[in-house]
Amino acid sequence: MINPLFAFLGGVDPWIFACSFVTVVVTVGMGFWSAKTSKTTSDFFVAGRAVSVGWNASAISGEYLSAASFMGVAGMVMSSGYDALWYPVCYACGYLFLLLFIAGPLRRFGAYTIPDFAEGRYDSPVFRKIAVVFVLFIGFFYTMPQMKGAGTTLAYIFPGMPYWGGVVLVGVVITLNVALGGMKGITLVQAFQYWAKMFAISVPVFVLMGVFGFYNGHLGATATATTPAVHVASVERKPLVEKAPADSAWIAPFGPLTTKAAKAAGLSNEQAKPYSLLYTYSLIMALVCGTAGLPHILVRFYTNPNGVAAKRTTMWVMILIGIFYVFPPIFGVLGRNLLPELYAATGAKGTDKIVLELPRMINERYGVWGSIMSGITCAGAFAAFMSTFSGLLVSMTAALAHDVYGRMLRPDARPAERLKAFKVSAVIVGGVAILLGTQVEDLQINFMVGQAFAIAAASYFPLLFMSVWWRNMTTKGAATGMLGGGLAALACTTIINLSDLKKVDLNAFWATHPLIRILCEQPAIWTVPLAIGLMIVVSKLTAAQVPSDIRMKMLVLHAPEQLGLKQEYIQEHAAGTGH
Amino acid sequence: MPPPTPAHDDVVHSESFLRLLMRRQLRLSIASAAAFLVALLGMPLLNYFAPTFMATRVGGFTLSWLILGVLFFPFVWIISWIFIQRSIALEDEEVAEVRRGKEQAK
Numbered sequence: 001m002i003n004p005l006f007a008f009l010g011g012v013d014p015w016i017f018a019c020s021f022v023t024v025v026v027t028v029g030m031g032f033w034s035a036k037t038s039k040t041t042s043d044f045f046v047a048g049r050a051v052s053v054g055w056n057a058s059a060i061s062g063e064y065l066s067a068a069s070f071m072g073v074a075g076m077v078m079s080s081g082y083d084a085l086w087y088p089v090c091y092a093c094g095y096l097f098l099l100l101f102i103a104g105p106l107r108r109f110g111a112y113t114i115p116d117f118a119e120g121r122y123d124s125p126v127f128r129k130i131a132v133v134f135v136l137f138i139g140f141f142y143t144m145p146q147m148k149g150a151g152t153t154l155a156y157i158f159p160g161m162p163y164w165g166g167v168v169l170v171g172v173v174i175t176l177n178v179a180l181g182g183m184k185g186i187t188l189v190q191a192f193q194y195w196a197k198m199f200a201i202s203v204p205v206f207v208l209m210g211v212f213g214f215y216n217g218h219l220g221a222t223a224t225a226t227t228p229a230v231h232v233a234s235v236e237r238k239p240l241v242e243k244a245p246a247d248s249a250w251i252a253p254f255g256p257l258t259t260k261a262a263k264a265a266g267l268s269n270e271q272a273k274p275y276s277l278l279y280t281y282s283l284i285m286a287l288v289c290g291t292a293g294l295p296h297i298l299v300r301f302y303t304n305p306n307g308v309a310a311k312r313t314t315m316w317v318m319i320l321i322g323i324f325y326v327f328p329p330i331f332g333v334l335g336r337n338l339l340p341e342l343y344a345a346t347g348a349k350g351t352d353k354i355v356l357e358l359p360r361m362i363n364e365r366y367g368v369w370g371s372i373m374s375g376i377t378c379a380g381a382f383a384a385f386m387s388t389f390s391g392l393l394v395s396m397t398a399a400l401a402h403d404v405y406g407r408m409l410r411p412d413a414r415p416a417e418r419l420k421a422f423k424v425s426a427v428i429v430g431g432v433a434i435l436l437g438t439q440v441e442d443l444q445i446n447f448m449v450g451q452a453f454a455i456a457a458a459s460y461f462p463l464l465f466m467s468v469w470w471r472n473m474t475t476k477g478a479a480t481g482m483l484g485g486g487l488a489a490l491a492c493t494t495i496i497n498l499s500d501l502k503k504v505d506l507n508a509f510w511a512t513h514p515l516i517r518i519l520c521e522q523p524a525i526w527t528v529p530l531a532i533g534l535m536i537v538v539s540k541l542t543a544a545q546v547p548s549d550i551r552m553k554m555l556v557l558h559a560p561e562q563l564g565l566k567q568e569y570i571q572e573h574a575a576g577t578g579h
Numbered sequence: 580m581p582p583p584t585p586a587h588d589d590v591v592h593s594e595s596f597l598r599l600l601m602r603r604q605l606r607l608s609i610a611s612a613a614a615f616l617v618a619l620l621g622m623p624l625l626n627y628f629a630p631t632f633m634a635t636r637v638g639g640f641t642l643s644w645l646i647l648g649v650l651f652f653p654f655v656w657i658i659s660w661i662f663i664q665r666s667i668a669l670e671d672e673e674v675a676e677v678r679r680g681k682e683q684a685k
Contacts, residue, residue, distance in 0.1 A: 085647045089619075093655050096615055100608040100662060216639030224634045224641060232639070252634060253626035253643060273627065280623045288619070307670075311663045318659055322652035329648050469605060551597055558600050560670035563591060563677060 011159040013360075015368065019375030020157055023196070023382045028177050030189045053309050057316035059187045062194030064091075064297060064317070065324060066142070066388035067149025070197060070381055072446030073325070075352035077332025079343070079444070080257035081250035084332070086283055087446055088325035092318060094291025094453075099314040102292050105468045105557040107310040110566055113395070114293075114460055115403055121467050122475040123547055129408060130479050134459045134486055135399040138294065139392050139429075140436060141452035141493070145445040146392070147171060147437020148352070149385040152445075153378060155348040156356045163348040164438040171437060174386055175430025178393045179423045193387040194320060200380025201327045204359040204373040208334060211362055212236070215330050218337050222251045237337045244343040250336070254280070261521065264507075265514035278525065279518050283450065286524035290453025293460030307561045331355045347441040356381060393429055400425035442501055450522075451493040458527035459486025466535050468557055471550050477539030485531025492523040590680040603669060611662040618654065622647060 069091060076084035109117060115135065119128035147167045154166025209215060213235035220230035221237050225248040245256045254276035261279070262272035291297070335342065335354040338361055342351045355377050363370030401422040406413060413421065440448065463482045466473050499506040510517040519526060539546075547553065556569045590596055626633050626643055633643035640648075 082644060082647075085644070089647055089651050092652060093615070093619065096655055096659055097612070099659055100612050104604075104666070214639075218639075219641075219644060220636065220639030226631050226634050227636050227641075230636060230639055251641060251644070252630065253623070277623055277627055281620070284619065284623075308667055311666065315656075315659055315663055319656055322656060325652065326649055469601070551592070551594065554601065555592070555597055558597070558604060559591065560674050562670075562674045565591070 012157065013371050013374070015371035016157055016375040016378050019372075019379040020153075020382055023379040024173065024386070027189060027193070027383070027386055028173060030192065053312050053316065055187065055191050056309075057313045057320060058191035058194045060190075060297065060313065060317045061320040061324070062190035062192070062197065062383075062387050063391040064321060064388075065194065065197050065384060066449065067146050067381065067385040068446045068449035069321075069325065069328065070201065070384035071149050071152065071352055071355050072145065072444065072449060073328035074331035074335065074355045075350070076257070076444055076446040077329040078335040078354050079245075079332075079351045081245065081255045082253050083255050083257040083280070084446065085329060086280065087287065087450065088328060090284055090287030091291065092322045092325050094288045095314060095318045095321070097288055098292040098297075099311065099318075102464050102468060103310055103314055104307055106464065107307050108559070108561055108566065109557050113398065113402075114464070115399065117467070118463065118478070121547075121553060122478060124475045125407070127475050127479055128403065130483065131463070132399050132403045134455070134482070136396055136429075137486070137490055138452050138456045138460070139396040139399075140433060141455055142294075142449065143389060143392055143433040144436050144440045144443075145448035145452075146385040146389040147433060148348075148440050148443065148445050148448065149381060150389075151437065151441065152348040152353050153356060153381045153385070156353050157378060163441045166348075167437040168434055170382075170385065171389075171430055171434035174389050174393065175426055175434075178390050178397065178430070179426035190387050190391065193383045196383045197380045198320075198324055200376050200383065201324065201355075204377050205327050205330050207362065207369070207373055208359060209330070211365060212334060212338060215333060218333050219251070221337060222247045224248055224251050235337065238340050240336075240340045241344045244336070244340055258283075261510065261514040261517040264511050264517075266511070267514065275514060275518055278515075279522055282518070282522035282525035285528060286450060286454035286457045286522060289457035289461040289524065289528055290455075292464060293456030294453075328355065331358055334358060352445050389433070393426060393433070396429045397422060397426040400429060439501065440497070443497065448497075451497070454493060454522065454524045454527070455486060455489045457524045458489040458531050459483075462528060462531040462535060466532060470539075471554050472539055472543065472546055473535060474539045474542045474545045475547075476542045476545065477535045477537075480538045481531040481533075481535030484534045485527045488530060489523045489527040492520040492527075496521050589684070591677055596677075600673060603673075604666070607662065607665055607669060611658055615655065615658050618651075 069088070073084065073088050076087065106117060109120065113135070115128045115132040118131035119125055147170075150170035151163040151166040154161055154169060155163050158166075212218075213232060217232040217235040220232060221235050223229040229247075244250075249255045254273055258276040258279040259269075259272040262275040267275070331354050332351075335351070335358050339354065339358055342349075342354060342357070356374060359373035359377055360370045362373055401418065401424075405421040405425065406418055410417070410421075459482045462485060463478055466481070467478060495504075495506070498504045499510070552565075552569055556565050559565050622643075633641065635642045637645050
């Protein structure tokens with residue numbers, strides 16, 4: 001007789017379980033091991049500042065490749081086809097924007113976090129408090145898809161386990177890990193995690209393609225509106241289920257993802273196309289600008305020893321994540337032909353689990369190898385949501401402990417108290433993230449990450465971009481723009497989620513107003529200009545309040561580090577005006 | 580008593596140096612961004628106005644899928660590599676200019 005407590009263990013594939021279990025144990029173990037080497041408070045925040053380019057690039061990539069990249073992209077390519085390709089492309093390309101406009105100056109300015117930058121650039125502790133709020137907003141939006149990834153993966157490994165069980169289990173393990181380990185552990189663990197994820201996505205893809213036929217063969221089996229399918233002998237195709245999108249809509253641009261709102265309003269294909277174009281541009285804008293505004297990514301630029309190293313790091317990050325992003329869509333394409341039954345399922349059992357389940361098909365031909373491959377992708381999924389979740393948790397916890405506690409509530413706290421505050425904050429943030437995670441089973445992983453990007457694009461991106469390149473920005477201008485754009489994006493995405501989760505019924509309204517639906521679902525196209533516009537107008541109105549030492553600040557941001565202006569600036573600042 | 584602040588009348592602290600610095604860097608960044616944005620924002624337009632051409636089969640892929648799903652990544656690497664080389668060269672040049680200016684002033 002099986003103890004009812006362990007009933008969820010029924011139907012578990014031992015290979016898959018073993019691979020996942022090893023990943024979790026190694027990750028947690030590395031966290032604890034490195035916790036011993038990071039004793040001081042500053043170690044917790046920026047990892048002692050000396051990390052080599054290779055390690056740092058791997059660590060940034062490891063942190064960046066979240067559940068959305070590992071599971072969500074494949075799931076969305078399978079469910080929506082071509083339009084979903086914008087996600088991996090823009091996830092990778094957003095880094096270019098970061099490199100071109102923001103990484104260098106911010107690194108020269110030398111603040112720990114975006115709130116540090118906001119305070120330093122405007123000499124305003126008040127502005128810092130406003131800026132720090134968005135670390136939490138964006139962070140929580142980004143943790144929700146990670147939690148969905150966790151719930152989906154555990155529901156796949158343990159067929160008897162409810163979705164929320166996985167969310168709680170993974171959430172608790174990582175929260176404890178962060179509370180005890182801090183960021184020093186995270187750098188090392190993240191770098192390892194990148195290579196684990198790369199291995200876990202690429203090896204099963206090659207094996208799958210070797211067994212079932214190549215990427216182009218499977219894509220060729222799908223007919224477009226103008227060209228028939230190209231049949232390759234090795235490529236089999238199972239009949240599509242009723243809920244699956246038709247071939248010609250799936251493989252072509254402006255498919256189900258971007259036309260959904262217009263179709264719900266009863267528009268024809270031709271009428272829907274302009275809406276679809278608008279949706280696409282807004283999505284691109286959110287993802288490209290949003291990357292530059294992600295709080296947990298920027299922190300790592302300060303762990304580079306100098307500006308040249310920071311640039312080299314960014315180059316390597318783009319190569320590392322660019323190679324990675326070629327693979328997930330392959331799962332989506334093969335999945336459409338081999339596992340179409342996933343189209344009929346929803347929530348944790350839907351297309352978001354294609355990466356986990358597809359390799360198991362190999363079992364049909366080569367015995368246990370399918371389970372092993374599936375175990376590998378499960379291990380990669382664990383690496384994905386665990387690393388991103390812990391990176392976010394560190395950023396959000398630092399915001400709470402370093403900013404809210406250390407600067408606002410108890411500026412005179414002793415180091416021991418600060419360390420304790422870090423641990424307590426980690427538990428609070430982790431708890432809220434778990435709670436939110438249990439609510440979002442029916443939203444697509446990738447879609448939710450896109451929302452976090454949209455909020456970052458309308459708040460932090462304009463703040464950073466304008467502060468770095470426009471000297472006439474005032475504190476009031478920056479704050480108004482960031483709040484205006486960011487809160488508008490936050491409101492839109494929240495409404496969409498509440499509506500899609502059926503907490504409020506807006507379907508009748510959306511059906512009559514497809515344009516509003518699109519502008520809410522992908523708000524970046526109007527919220528980013530709104531934020532920048534507000535910044536310019538309000539700064540002009542308050543032009544007298546431009547910081548008096550603005551020329552020196554701009555020099556520190558833009559002059560090469562070899563000139564040593566930073567040290568000079570710090571000395572003057574310490575000596576001079578009211579600090 | 581605060582320590583004496585360094586003199587701010589040299590080249591580095593002048594308004595003209597800052598303007599030159601920012602203008603050069605911004606020009607480089609904008610040129611690189613433009614190359615990237617033309618490709619990125621051009622893709623939806625091509626899809627919109629030349630759907631048949633973009634649906635051309637290239638070894639099983641459609642042309643549009645091949646570009647976006649595979650070729651776009653190396654393209655971005657090239658842009659960023661060029662940007663990094665130029666940006667490092669630009670900084671070295673700026674540092675050399677400042678040092679030359681200081682020596683002449685002596």
